[in-house]
Amino acid sequence: MAQLSGSADWQTQIGDLLIAYRDLFLGLTPQPVAPAEPQGEATPVESVQKPEEATSAPLPSWIPPEDVAAPKAVENISTPSKAKQERKSAPVVAASQAPAVEASPRSTRRYALAALLICLVGITAAVFYFASIKPSAKREASAPNPETVAEAQPKPQPKKQAPLYGLDDGALHVIEGGELKEENIVLKTVPGERIRYVFDSNRASGSTRLLVSSRTDDSFRPAVGFPKARNLWLLDNQGNERQVHPSVFRARISPDGKRIVYTTSDCLLIAETIEGEPLATVTGAHEPFWRNDSKSIVFERVPEGMGIYPPEALQLARLDCEANTFEVLTYGRYDDEMPSYHPSGEWILFVSGRATGLPSFWKVPAGGGEPVQLTNVRLNELSDQIVPVPHDKMLWSPDGRWFLYDVKFGSIEQTWGIEFNDVGEVVRVLKLSDGLHPQWVDKQTFVSLKSAGQSVEPVLERLPES
Numbered sequence: 001m002a003q004l005s006g007s008a009d010w011q012t013q014i015g016d017l018l019i020a021y022r023d024l025f026l027g028l029t030p031q032p033v034a035p036a037e038p039q040g041e042a043t044p045v046e047s048v049q050k051p052e053e054a055t056s057a058p059l060p061s062w063i064p065p066e067d068v069a070a071p072k073a074v075e076n077i078s079t080p081s082k083a084k085q086e087r088k089s090a091p092v093v094a095a096s097q098a099p100a101v102e103a104s105p106r107s108t109r110r111y112a113l114a115a116l117l118i119c120l121v122g123i124t125a126a127v128f129y130f131a132s133i134k135p136s137a138k139r140e141a142s143a144p145n146p147e148t149v150a151e152a153q154p155k156p157q158p159k160k161q162a163p164l165y166g167l168d169d170g171a172l173h174v175i176e177g178g179e180l181k182e183e184n185i186v187l188k189t190v191p192g193e194r195i196r197y198v199f200d201s202n203r204a205s206g207s208t209r210l211l212v213s214s215r216t217d218d219s220f221r222p223a224v225g226f227p228k229a230r231n232l233w234l235l236d237n238q239g240n241e242r243q244v245h246p247s248v249f250r251a252r253i254s255p256d257g258k259r260i261v262y263t264t265s266d267c268l269l270i271a272e273t274i275e276g277e278p279l280a281t282v283t284g285a286h287e288p289f290w291r292n293d294s295k296s297i298v299f300e301r302v303p304e305g306m307g308i309y310p311p312e313a314l315q316l317a318r319l320d321c322e323a324n325t326f327e328v329l330t331y332g333r334y335d336d337e338m339p340s341y342h343p344s345g346e347w348i349l350f351v352s353g354r355a356t357g358l359p360s361f362w363k364v365p366a367g368g369g370e371p372v373q374l375t376n377v378r379l380n381e382l383s384d385q386i387v388p389v390p391h392d393k394m395l396w397s398p399d400g401r402w403f404l405y406d407v408k409f410g411s412i413e414q415t416w417g418i419e420f421n422d423v424g425e426v427v428r429v430l431k432l433s434d435g436l437h438p439q440w441v442d443k444q445t446f447v448s449l450k451s452a453g454q455s456v457e458p459v460l461e462r463l464p465e466s
Contacts, residue, residue, distance in 0.1 A: 164183065164198045164201060165180070166197030166198040166212070166213065171183075171196060172184070172185055172194070172196055173456075175458050178460070179457070179458070180449065180456055180457060180458050185235075187241060188239070188241060189243075190214070193214045193215075194214060195212045195213070195214055196213060196215065197213040197230055198210060199211040199212065199213065199232065199248075199250065199251040199262075200251060202254075203257075204256055205256065205257045207237060208236060209235065209237075209253055209257055209274070210236070211232060211233070211234060211244075211251040211252070211260065212232075214231060215231055216228050216231075217229040217230060217231065217247040217265060219247075220247055226309075227249050227250070229249060229264075230247070230248060231243065231248075232244040232245045232246075232251050232262060234274070242276065244260070247265040247266075248264050249263045249265060249286065250262060250263050250286070250288060252289065252290055255292050255293075255294050256294040258273065258274055259272065259274065259279065259321065260272060260273075261297050262288070263286055263288060263299075267283065267284050267285060267308045267309050268281060268283060269281065269282040269283075269285035269286075269319070271288075271297065279321050279324065280321055280326075282301070282319060282326055284302035284308045285299050286299065286300040286311065287300045287337065288319075289339055289340045289341060290341070292341065292344075292345055293345060294321075295320070295322055296318055296319060296320050296321060297319040298316060298317070298339045298348050298366075299317055299318075300315070300316065300317075300336070300337050300339065301314065301315050303333075311335075312333075313333045313334060313335060314334070315330050315331060315332075316339050316348065316350055316364065317329060318366070327368065328368075330352075330371060332354060334352055334353065335352065336350055336352045336362075337352070338351045338389070338390055338394065340403075342400055342424065343396050343397075343399070343400035344400055345366060346424075347364065347366055347424055348363060348364050348365075349361060349362075349363050349374075349403060350363070350371075351390065352371070356376075357380070358376055358379060358380055358386070360373055360374070360377075360379075361374040361375040361376075361387070361389065361426075362374060363424060374418075375418075375429060387416075388409070388416060389405075389407075391405070391406045391408040392408075392436070392437070393436065393438055393439075395438060395440065397443070397463070398443060400420065401419060401466070402419055402420075403418045403420065404416070404417050404432070404438045405417075405438070406435075406437060407431075408436060413435055414431050414434055414435070414436075415431075415434070415435055415436070415446070416430065417429070417432045419466070432446075432461055432463075432464075433459050433461040434448070434459060435448030435449050435458075435459045436448060437449045441460065444462050444463050445462050445463075446461060446463070448461070
């Protein structure tokens with residue numbers, strides 16, 4: 001029966017393991033085992049190897065390792081008790097002198113399965129316990145506060161002094177709470193006469209001023225592609241109001257808020273003070289735009305001897321309001337139109353088809369000189385590379401880096417932007433949002449009006465990062 005000593009010893013090891021796990025999970029204290037009296041020489045055998053340190057089952061990826069404490073049971077297994085150490089050091093009786101024990105394969109497998117089952121149950125229970133306590137506390141501590149996130153990434157919102165709009169529906173609108181709402185402003189001097197259109201607004205010198213209209217001039221029939229003629233009123237936040245003219249195309253307030261300029265339906269450009277004192281008058285003029293210093297105006301002028309309305313050709317000209325004189329900046333039988341001063345005042349951006357007949361953006365020095373083409377260079381036909389030109393509204397960012405304008409082709413209504421560098425070169429041209437009539441909300445945010453079925457809704461967008 002000597003050949004069974006190895007099996008009996010292995011069975012003893014399994015028994016030791018089973019006793020250890022029973023002590024661990026049932027809270028029993030191992031009892032010391034008295035060493036057997038040696039009877040004759042012991043047959044040297046390999047001592048029982050202490051169990052390897054228990055390891056936990058793989059943890060889910062969302063549980064940080066530092067958040068799971070090591071179970072105490074691992075310490076007991078890795079550091080055997082005194083009784084187990086005594087059992088290990090006890091001499092082993094020779095197989096020839098010990099009672100022969102015949103091992104049963106079924107009982108051996110049963111012991112092994114029982115030990116494995118107890119181990120798995122214990123480890124699983126420990127994992128679920130720590131997963132339900134530690135990670136939840138961790139998640140609560142590290143979960144982002146929605147209010148904090150909202151503060152870190154604020155959603156664009158209009159200022160209290162939101163832009164006013166006069167749309168073709170004949171009503172005045174204002175943006176409040178992210179929605180476009182109808183605003184009812186009635187003229188004091190004409191009872192029942194409502195404001196229905198806004199030409200321009202200005203907040204300078206401690207006052208808010210509006211150039212508005214209460215009705216269109218029904219006696220005037222605009223040419224195709226030209227604006228309607230409307231009456232013009234000047235209002236301020238002090239309650240003052242006066243009718244400026246009965247029929248105008250465009251009207252703008254100077255940046256300093258002290259002067260106004262407008263073009264009439266008979267193509268006169270008239271500049272005057274806020275109080276109504278005349279400054280200058282030019283014939284055959286359209287589309288005025290103030291320089292930032294409020295001292296000069298760039299505009300479209302019909303060349304001498306050509307039809308004024310609709311114009312046969314258009315040049316750019318500059319009016320000096322201080323000297324009451326003007327000078328022509330561009331020449332030729334082209335349509336140089338929609339001029340606007342760069343905020344620096346050093347050059348003027350405008351639209352022309354002078355190179356190939358394809359409308360494109362150009363620029364010319366504020367004092368005159370050779371125009372330079374900026375977009376659609378070397379293109380002479382429509383393609384997906386074409387940069388569109390403005391439909392109606394144009395505006396600069398205060399730092400002069402971005403020029404915004406609206407685009408309309410049939411049902412397509414979009415807001416585009418051109419980014420410039422410090423020397424007036426084009427960096428990129430982008431479609432920024434859907435909608436027309438862009439206006440600034442703050443230095444980095446603008447709002448456009450997007451058609452939504454039978455209604456119009458505001459669209460807030462931020463400028464792209466440079």
